[in-house]
Amino acid sequence: MHNKQSYFKILIFTGCLMIFWGGCKSVVKTYQSPNVEIDSLFRGNHLITNDSANIGSLHWKELFRDSLLQALIQEGIDNNLDLKVAYSRIFQAAAYLKQSELSNYPSLDADASIEYSKKISTSGAVSHVHQYSLGVDASWEADIWGKLKSAKKAQMAAVLSSEAAAQAIKTNLVASIARNYYSLMAYDKELSVTLTTVDTWKQTVKVMKDLKTGAKVTEAAVVQSEAELYATQVSVPDLKRNIRETENALCYLLGRDPGKIARDSLSVKEFIPLFKTGVPAEILAGRPDVREAELDFRQAFELTNVARTYFYPSLNITANGGLSSNDLSRFFSTGSLVGGIIGGLTQPIFNKRANKTRLEIAKQDQLQALYNFKQKLLGAGQEVSNALYSYRSATDKIAPRTLQLSSLHKAVDYTQELVRNDFADYSEVLIAMQSLLSAQINQVTDFLQRNEAIVNLYAAMGGGWQ
Known part of the structure; x- marks a missing residue:
């Protein structure tokens, strides 16, 4: 139930961003x-x-x-x-x-990894942990302006x-x-x-x-x-x-x-x-x-x-999904599914006059x-x-x-x-x-x-x- 609510909030947030994008007036000249x-x-x-x-x-x-x-x-x-x-x-x-x-178009990357770690308990017992991951990452910048x-x-x-x-x-x-x-x-x-x-x-x-x-x-x-x-x-x-x-x-x-x-x-x-x-x-x-x-x-x-x-501000949406498990025999089970989506606006505030210099040079x-x-x-x-x-x-x-x-x-x-x-x-x-x-x-x-x-x-x- 908690996961459904989280995804619902993300969708609402993303929808608000899209509405904001549609209402934006282009700053470029004809x-x-x-x-x-x-x-x-x-x-x-x-x-x-x-x-x-x-x-x-x-x-x-x-x-x-x-x-x-x-x-x-x-x-x-x-x-x-x-x-x-x-x-x-x-x-x-x-x-x-x-x-x-x-x-x-969004950029799409695939990655596969195997992570190995060794843990030693307080009693001195040693355990070996393997983490297997396979997934894709996607990112997209909306052309707002x-x-x-x-x-x-x-x-x-x-x-x-x-x-x-x-x-x-x-x-x-x-x-x-x-x-x-x-x-x-x-x-x-x-x-x-x-x-x-x-x-x-x-x-x-x-x-x-x-x-x-x-x-x-x-x-x-x-x-x-x-x-x-x-x-x-x-x-x-x-x-x-x-x-x-x-x-x-x-x-x-x-x-x-x-x-x-x-x-x-x-x-x-x-x-x-x-x-x-x-x-x-x-x-x-x-x-x-x-x-x-x-x-x-x-x-x-x-x-x-x-x-x-x-x-x-620029609007960027990032999503990822795939499989992750520490048990290779259960790697393709539904319990190994992972995913997420992030949407956000980035507004430049202070970047050492880079934007102003860029515009002056372009003019x-x-x-x-x-x-x-x-x-x-x-x-x-x-x-x-x-x-x-x-x-x-x-x-x-x-x-x-x-x-x-x-x-x-x-x-x-x-x-x-x-x-x-x-x-x-x-x-x-x-x-x-x-x-x-x-x-x-x-x-x-x-x-x-x-x-x-x-x-x-x-x-x-x-x-x-x-």
Whole structure:
């Protein structure tokens, strides 16, 4: 009868606690996305249209149509070590999430023990006592204030953040491979132009020597033309070094040993129209690094909620049951059954400022995450603005550069002919040839700038991870 009354009291107490729990108001706050102004985020909004087709939403194969470049990008995605590390971090975060999803369930432990003791009576008699025990212990923390729920939300944000981080790495990887690929083709073109110019200078030196023999120019003209030949030849080793270093950089991105890179030759390759860039909101939604920063803020927000709950009492219910007997032959009899249940509230009173410190640190972590999110937005605006204007400026230079080269080719031909007929000084030939080489190299730089601007714009709008 006494045992029944005890269990009845425990049940009543537990029921009161549950009623108290149901009447408790959650102390955690509801998450809201940071309120930031994005309409003025991009300089030169006239370059951004309201077209719904955003270049950042394209698959990288739709933008980069060079089959050799596509093969390199795919190899990088398959083998890049930074990307593999990012994927591993996703699995880690997912494992923590699975653990947090079970936090609302009770923990259960089983134990078995044999206790031996020896007793000596006052008369000197010795008795041996064995106590055999087998049971289970269960404990459960009720989520009164939303601590466990907020912790789970924080871990979910961590998983999504790690996924966004991997997407950001993939975006940068695709862009880096494309940039190095175009740089490699540009160096090839510069080397080809330089070697062609070396051959031209050799012909010029021969012509100057013939003209000196005919007393039409002086030895100074011959020496000056030779000096220009040697100056052009000096740039060849540097270009070859640049080619080799760029190949090595590409191999690093691809996760392979340094070696040759298969590539096309630089030409005016057509890309999709860039007027379809999307509106600012679409651009930001497509950037994985911006999503990562917001998810980091979300995680910090939920962890601040968790820190708040430590100021309030926690409800813990512990139960145990099993078998216990000092006679192994009667171990499984009803008389060996034991059990109990305990429910209680624990209110922190003084714990050396641990709870207050925890909350202050969590709030500062949340504030830092907010600043980081805003900084990512500013960086996104800068990158998009720079890429758009860079493409515009590179495109604007194509027409006048073409006209410049046409005029310089004519200037070289005209001055060489005039020198042969004593109507011009040899210095005019040298100046014309120097200008032609410089313009040819600049044309290569213009095409490289335009290609890099497209790559940068694609990455700035969050393209490449799809």
